[in-house]
Amino acid sequence: MIRVLVADDEAMVRAGVRSILTTEPDIEVVAEAAxxxxAVELAARHQPDVALLDIRMPQLDGLAAAAELARTQPEVAVVVLTTFDEDEFVARALGDGARGFLLKASDPRELIIGVRAVADGAAYLSPRIAHRVITAVDTGALSRRSTARERVATLTPRERDVLALVGSGLSNQDIARRLHVAEGTVKAHVSTILQRLGASNRVQAAITAYEAGLVEG
Structure with a gap:
């Protein structure tokens, strides 16, 4: 069962998200925050697998809450769910440790897919956001490619294999199946990869894999 916390200052939005998620037998909304x-306090109390955070909220906005959760409760997979798709928000969310970025205007199925993906250890971006991230990576790619390759060169061959699969969007479980190793081994590799690349999350590692040529565009 995937345990989810929903944080949004609009009660109707929280109700709508709950309604979408609870149609799935493997997803349970365990807490709601305004x-x-x-959201940070309820996450500590209920230990959800996934926290869905709006950006514009009182007391502590969603981006600050995402950073706080990444620092104090890294086991909680944070997904930003918002109407705002400005590049600044996307960059801050991913830089602060969010594993996903979803738009409220997206198809409800994206919400379910995204929650399952991040709960399984993968990263998930709305297609519109993913396109913009890749476009941003393409812009100035030549100037960053050598840096990315230098970072990747510090990895072992097996770690490069794992990074390439992370860059392809695979979860730890899928990578373990592909490489015929235990999922715990994959988790250990991912942790080492993030440390050596200086990446704070899988999205940043995936971008490095893309820039280094480990993943085809």
Whole structure:
């Protein structure tokens, strides 16, 4: 069962998200918060697998709450769910440790797919956001490619294999199946990869894999 916390200052939005998620037998909404500070406190109390955070909330906004959760409760997979898709918000969310970025205007199925993906250890971006991230990576790619390759060169061959699969969007479980190793081994590799690349999350590692040529565009 995937345990989810929903944080949004609009009660109708929280009700709508709950309604979508609870149609799935493997997803349970265990807590709802009306502001970012309450979200952090409820996450500590209920230990959800996934925290869905709006950006514009009182007390503590969603981006600050995402950073706080990444620092104090890294086992909680944070997904930003918002109407705002400005590049600044996307960059801050991913930089602060969010594993996903979803738009409220997206198809409800994206919400379910995204929650399952991040709960399984993968990263998930709305297609519109993913396109913009890749476009941003493409812009100035030549100037960053050598840096990415230098970082990847510090990895072992097996770690490069794992990074390439992370860059392809696979979860730890899928990577373990692909490489015929235990999922715990994959988790250990991912932790080492993030440390060596100086990446704070899987999205940043995936971008490095893309820039280094480990993943085809």
């Amino acid at each position: 502001d970012g500070r309450e």
